[in-house]
Amino acid sequence: MTEKTAAPAEKVDGPLLRIAFILVLGTFMASIDATIVSVGIDTLADEFHASLAEIQWVSTAYLLAVVTAVPASGWLADRLGGRRVWLVAVGVFLCGSALCALSWSVTSLIVFRVLQGLGAGVLPPTGQALLARIAGPARTGRVISVVAVVPLLSPVLGPLAGGALLGAASWPWLFLVNLPVGVAAILLARRHVPVLEPTSRRAAFDVRGAVLLSPGLAVLVFGLTEVAHGNTAAATVGVSAGLLMLSGFVVHGLRTRGTPLIDPRLFTRPPLGAAALALLVLGASVFGTTFLLPLYFQSGRGLSAWGTGLLLAPQGLGAAAGSVLVNRTIDKVAPRTLVVTGVTLVLAGTVPFTQLDHGLPDTAIALALLLRGFGMAMIGAPVMNIVYSRIEPQQIARASGALNLLNTVGGSLGTAALAVVLQDRLGARHQDVPAAFADTFWWVVGLGLLAAAGTTRLPRTRALRRA
Known part of the structure; x- marks a missing residue:
């Protein structure tokens, strides 16, 4: 396939939307898989005669693998090309999914979930970076506003899909459902997604950074997970070792003469620093609430997975409506205005849940979730557009990896802390x-208020578009 360059035209046309749809299939699989499987944890425990502590590793191993894989996505895309890396990542994810469905023990399932997670960790940042390069700065905002809604919908669609699958089929279908989606994504991408020249074929892989960053993040998340499980010794070792390794990575990233896996200096350059803080705290708030609400609905109210998904549905509807508004205004309104408004709406939609002990009715819960979903859609896409429209094309892949890493880590740390x-x-x-x-x-x-403080440092004006 011949190389195509990013179009400078302002119009978001049919071919670009088709490419966006194809690339978002990868993000959809990666983001929805975790929530689908979480619904079936009890079923998997019964199937493999595993204890709760053992079966929780089905989710934890996936999360740790995702966190481990994200940092390398930028280097891989720069060295090998975004389209090739994306296709390989889909293939790895599908291979892991098929093997999970064939698992014969809880140990084999956990190992294959790691393989799944390695593919899933690469998909969102690579897809976003590739889409941003194809769209060009003038069209990035509107096309990102369409695809950014997918991660917001997965916490709603996942429980519904998981409940429906377990009601109609056996547990392997929790994983086999990925296969037709992934195969379609590969076939469509090979035909419609253009090949873009790698931005840096000669960049050496940052081995020392990889040894410090990815394992450091995984160990830190593991340590916080053990805090939640009450394992004080493992938690202390994990958190201490994780923080020490991450500190070592920062020192290495500042001193190395080569290109670090993720350059710490990126976060000192406006507007990436403020954008990173916003996404970090947003991830903690969004994923933390995604963890808390289903747990409350099922343990506190006795709802089924299907009932929980239905009660969470207004958040998905709000996210869809918010993405439509953002798509129409992202090139007309200052990014800070959109993001600050979004954070305010998320806060307004969160406060009612502090009154759960006063018998909050379902109607109030639905309205609060609708408001939260609408606000969340006004944060992610504008923040990513701020970054992608202000950096050079050769920096997009690594910036995308950094932003996705912070969002993922924020979600992981937020969930563990909550x-x-x-x-x-x-x-x-x-x-x-x-x-x-x-x-x-x-x-x-409180996390929302911290995010609000970070958004005040975002740019007041729209970026000047580069041809």
């Missing part, structure tokens, strides 16, 4: 479930 808070509040509230969840949501509000 799990610890919830455990503590359950003890303090003497197992009064609604009151414990209400207390925990005050921490989510």
Whole structure:
């Protein structure tokens, strides 16, 4: 296939939307898989006669693999080309999915989930970077606003899909459902996604950075997960070792003469620093709430996975509506205005959950989730557009990896931290479930206020478009 260059035209035409749809299939698979499988944890525990502690590694191993894979995505895209890396990542994810469906023990399932996670970690940043290069700075904002809604929909669609699959078929279909989507994505991408020349064929791989960053993140997340499980010794070792390795990576990244896996200096350059903080805290808030609400609905209210998905559906509807608004205004309104408005709406939609112990009705929950979804759609796409429209094309892949890493890490750390808070509040509230969840949501509000502070440093004006 011949190389095509990014079009300078302002119009988001049919071919570009088709490319966006194809690339977003990878993000869709990667983001929805975690929520689909989480619904089937109890079923998997029964199938493999595993304890809760053992079966939780099906989710934890996937998460750790994702965190491990994200940092390398920028170097891979720069060296090998975004389209090739994306196709290989889809193939790795599908291979992992098929093997998961064939698992014969909980150990084999965990190993194959690691393979799945390695592919899943590369897909979103590579797809975003590739799409940004194909679209060009003038069209990035509007096309990103369309695809950015997918991760917001996965927490809603995942429980519904998982509940429906387990109601109609056996547990292997939790993984086999990925195969037709992935095969279609590969076939469509080979035909319609253009080949772009790699931006840096000679860039050496940052081995020392990889040894420090990816394992450091994985160990840190593992340590925080063990805090939630009450394993003090493992938690102390994990958190301490993780922070030490990450500190070592920062020192290495600042001193190395080569190109670090992720350059710490990127975050000192406006507007990436403020954007990174916004995405980090947004990830903690969004994924933290995604962890808390389904758990509350099922443990506090006794809802099924299907019922939980239905009650969460307004958040997906709000995200879809918000993405339409962002698509129409992202090139007309200052990015800070959109993001600050979005954070404000997310905060307004979170405060009602601090009153769960007062018998919050389903109508109020639905309206709060609708507001949260609308606000979340106004944050992610404008923040990514701020970055992608202000950096050179050769920096896009690594910047995309950095942003996705922060969002993923924010989600991981936020979920682990809120799990610890919830455990503590359950003890303090003497197992009064609604009151414990209400207390925990005050921490989510605090994360939202921190994100709001970060967004005040975003640019007031729109970027000047480069030809």
